[in-house]
Amino acid sequence: MSLLRYYSPNNQFEAGIDEAGRGCLAGPVTAAAVIMPKSFELSTVDDSKKLSHEQRLELRYVIEKEALAYSVVHISHQVIDQINILQATFKAMHQCVDELSIRPELLLIDGNRFPAYLGIIHQCIVKGDAKYQSIAAASILAKTYRDEYMEKLHRKYPQYGWISNKGYPTNKHRSAIKEFGPTKYHRTSFTLIKEQ
Numbered sequence: 001m002s003l004l005r006y007y008s009p010n011n012q013f014e015a016g017i018d019e020a021g022r023g024c025l026a027g028p029v030t031a032a033a034v035i036m037p038k039s040f041e042l043s044t045v046d047d048s049k050k051l052s053h054e055q056r057l058e059l060r061y062v063i064e065k066e067a068l069a070y071s072v073v074h075i076s077h078q079v080i081d082q083i084n085i086l087q088a089t090f091k092a093m094h095q096c097v098d099e100l101s102i103r104p105e106l107l108l109i110d111g112n113r114f115p116a117y118l119g120i121i122h123q124c125i126v127k128g129d130a131k132y133q134s135i136a137a138a139s140i141l142a143k144t145y146r147d148e149y150m151e152k153l154h155r156k157y158p159q160y161g162w163i164s165n166k167g168y169p170t171n172k173h174r175s176a177i178k179e180f181g182p183t184k185y186h187r188t189s190f191t192l193i194k195e196q
Contacts, residue, residue, distance in 0.1 A: 003131060006132075017032070027162075029080060033104075034141060040133065097120070111126065174194065
């Protein structure tokens with residue numbers, strides 16, 4: 001089933017917004033905002049979690065080529081530890097809107113909470129990345145950009161398995177933290193090992 005192309009026919013510029021990395025033990029939280037043309041329709045665009053790594057990379061190229069505007073923002077682990085992961089996620093989303101080259105008329109947010117962005121109405125949509133193309137496109141950009149970030153860090157710290165777990169709390173990741181200790185990229189406000 002194809003995802004819906006737009007939320008409201010009255011809005012010319014709808015920005016889909018999504019994030020990646022909220023549940024990770026290390027690295028940034030990453031948000032993306034995407035404004036797709038109303039004519040854009042591609043059946044393979046979907047929630048990034050349903051796609052393979054190769055599919056996400058292929059679609060990222062298409063999205064970046066076809067989007068009217070897009071932006072991707074990383075908020076560091078230091079900021080996450082200072083203001084908490086929820087506020088860091090909202091900060092990333094707001095900054096994405098700031099950095100769009102076109103000012104959207106409507107923000108479509110994946111999830112159930114979002115602090116209003118001054119001057120632009122928004123709509124929160126639970127599982128929106130599986131319902132609307134612009135949110136799905138944002139989920140693909142957020143996921144691929146964050147994955148690249150963690151793959152670069154993996155070269156410095158291969159023992160944590162970030163090439164595959166991307167910082168999420170897998171057993172291998174937690175075992176490595178227990179054995180080698182946390183890196184400077186770990187989120188100290190999170191429970192890094194279960195005995196902590």
